[in-house]
Amino acid sequence: xxxxxxxxxxxxxxxxxxxxxxxxxxxxxxxxxxxxxxxxxxxxxxxxxxxxxxxxxxxxxxxxxxxxxxxxxxxxxxxxxxxxxxxxxxxxxxxxxxxxxxxxxxxxxxxxxxxxxxxxxxxxxxxxxxxxxxxxxxxxxxxxxxxxxxxxxxxxxxxxxxxxxxxxxxxxxxxxxxxxxxxxxxxxxxxxxxxxxxxxxxxxxxxxxxxxxxxxxxxxxxxxxxxxxxxxxxxxxxxxxxxxxxxxxxxxxxxxxxxxxxxxxxxxxxxxxxxxxxxxxxxxxxxxxxxxxxxxxxxxxxxxxxxxxxxxxx
Amino acid sequence: xxxxxxxxxxxxxxxxxxxxxxxxxxxxxxxxxxxxxxxxxxxxxxxxxxxxxxxxxxxxxxxxxxxxxxxxxxxxxxxxxxxxxxxxxxxxxxxxxxxxxxxxxxxxxxxxxxxxxxxxxxxxxxxxxxxxxxxxxxxxxxxxxxxxxxxxxxxxxxxxxxxxxxxxxxxxxxxxxxxxxxxxxxxxxxxxxxxxxxxxxxxxxxxxxxxxxxxxxxxxxxxxxxxxxxx
Numbered sequence: 001x002x003x004x005x006x007x008x009x010x011x012x013x014x015x016x017x018x019x020x021x022x023x024x025x026x027x028x029x030x031x032x033x034x035x036x037x038x039x040x041x042x043x044x045x046x047x048x049x050x051x052x053x054x055x056x057x058x059x060x061x062x063x064x065x066x067x068x069x070x071x072x073x074x075x076x077x078x079x080x081x082x083x084x085x086x087x088x089x090x091x092x093x094x095x096x097x098x099x100x101x102x103x104x105x106x107x108x109x110x111x112x113x114x115x116x117x118x119x120x121x122x123x124x125x126x127x128x129x130x131x132x133x134x135x136x137x138x139x140x141x142x143x144x145x146x147x148x149x150x151x152x153x154x155x156x157x158x159x160x161x162x163x164x165x166x167x168x169x170x171x172x173x174x175x176x177x178x179x180x181x182x183x184x185x186x187x188x189x190x191x192x193x194x195x196x197x198x199x200x201x202x203x204x205x206x207x208x209x210x211x212x213x214x215x216x217x218x219x220x221x222x223x224x225x226x227x228x229x230x231x232x233x234x235x236x237x238x239x240x241x242x243x244x245x246x247x248x249x250x251x252x253x254x255x256x257x258x259x260x261x262x263x264x265x266x267x268x269x270x271x272x273x274x275x276x277x278x279x280x281x282x283x284x285x286x287x288x289x290x291x292x293x294x295x296x297x298x299x300x301x302x303x304x305x306x307x308x309x310x311x312x313x314x
Numbered sequence: 315x316x317x318x319x320x321x322x323x324x325x326x327x328x329x330x331x332x333x334x335x336x337x338x339x340x341x342x343x344x345x346x347x348x349x350x351x352x353x354x355x356x357x358x359x360x361x362x363x364x365x366x367x368x369x370x371x372x373x374x375x376x377x378x379x380x381x382x383x384x385x386x387x388x389x390x391x392x393x394x395x396x397x398x399x400x401x402x403x404x405x406x407x408x409x410x411x412x413x414x415x416x417x418x419x420x421x422x423x424x425x426x427x428x429x430x431x432x433x434x435x436x437x438x439x440x441x442x443x444x445x446x447x448x449x450x451x452x453x454x455x456x457x458x459x460x461x462x463x464x465x466x467x468x469x470x471x472x473x474x475x476x477x478x479x480x481x482x483x484x485x486x487x488x489x490x491x492x493x494x495x496x497x498x499x500x501x502x503x504x505x506x507x508x509x510x511x512x513x514x515x516x517x518x519x520x521x522x523x524x525x526x527x528x529x530x531x532x533x534x535x536x537x538x539x540x541x542x543x544x545x
Binding site: 048054070077083091092101104 | 324327398399400410543
């Protein structure tokens with residue numbers, strides 16, 4: 001699989017503040033790459049750098065296998081985009097806006113305009129001026145515009161903003177369709193994990209301008225394991241018993257009375273029996289699933305992994 | 315370039331610009347007729363003492379109008395693109411940014427140039443025709459005089475078209491429509507104010523130098539446009 005986007009130590013500073021910091025990012029052809037991070041993490045700035053709208057302070061960008069130089073424009077023919085809020089020439093109709101886009105892109109195809117309007121379910125309102133559109137409709141129209149020239153790469157910055165739940169679902173299946181049937185590579189940014197989780201093949205987590213993790217969602221799913229959470233009033237004793245008597249080596253203290261035991265073969269019954277027999281008072285004991293959310297939360301918090309062995313009270 | 319100009323006109327709706335110009339012609343003509351009839355016939359000291367006087371005043375009024383009109387066009391074509399953030403769309407097209415800007419500026423320059431010439435032709439003809447009936451402005455109307463006036467109008471039109479870009483330099487700093495229009499009014503007040511048959515623009519070097527300055531400063535403003543961060 002070839003790489004469509006590759007950045008090396010990509011950095012952008014505004015008035016000596018680094019908004020994007022030494023980002024090494026790789027997006028492979030034909031994948032949906034979820035770009036996850038809180039508001040203000042640098043997602044939009046990075047996407048603008050890919051489009052040449054913002055000049056990097058340092059670092060390199062390679063798109064479609066070629067390094068982007070200041071003033072390069074040819075590569076833009078192959079990209080569709082929606083960055084931040086959708087903007088249009090409001091007095092023109094939806095269709096006129098898309099036709100204008102096609103003319104500027106050097107890809108004028110009336111049929112493609114209608115097809116993309118149909119894909120976002122805006123056929124029927126194409127002759128209305130855009131200023132009469134709701135935010136959700138504008139968002140759909142911006143997606144239609146981005147795909148109307150059948151680009152190889154689609155950059156979508158928070159594309160589901162302003163959409164209703166049904167609209168969000170439609171867009172999700174549209175993105176998958178664009179990947180599977182049209183062979184598009186899609187970079188989608190969002191601050192919502194639940195959104196990225198449902199469409200992305202690979203996730204890049206950005207926090208305070210740094211790309212802190214780039215990982216395939218499949219790998220994440222495999223590594224998000226079950227654990228047993230134990231609440232006890234004597235955490236030192238519990239840790240001792242777990243390690244010395246029950247042979248559980250991977251556990252972590254969550255707070256002053258909670259422990260999590262990972263990757264153990266012991267059942268809840270065996271654990272509770274073992275602890276009680278060794279005079280550890282148990283307030284509660286439950287098996288839980290370590291969610292994707294916690295996985296990414298840990299990354300952002302700087303934990304790196306979630307199954308570090310951490311001896312209680314040691 | 316022609317393609318880009320065509321797209322700009324499509325975006326801004328050319329018919330709207332044409333109506334604007336026609337209305338401006340009408341207003342200038344009406345104002346001049348008002349001066350001609352109200353001031354002229356009764357007044358002891360007529361405004362139009364001779365044909366050169368009359369043609370000069372018509373030209374000044376037309377240039378003042380279209381320099382301000384140009385600032386409205388600049389606001390629409392340039393400032394609004396930055397304010398509405400549609401410039402982010404435009405600069406993400408596979409087209410050289412300088413060409414995109416040049417297309418816009420060329421529209422404003424040509425529009426001002428042509429309008430000053432056309433308005434002069436129409437309104438001069440109208441007032442000469444009216445005067446031939448009432449005969450209030452006396453003096454010879456020779457071919458030589460008309461030729462001289464014609465050349466002057468051409469140079470003044472070029473001056474006005476170049477000068478009309480100056481407000482953009484100021485307006486672009488804050489991406490402000492009001493600053494653009496206000497600075498055009500300021501330029502008009504200085505260059506076109508008319509006092510006892512004299513205005514700064516009578517010395518043809520002044521409008522031509524200002525035009526050169528307008529073109530040069532605009533070039534400087536957009537010289538590094540391909541490195542500019544947008545949005």
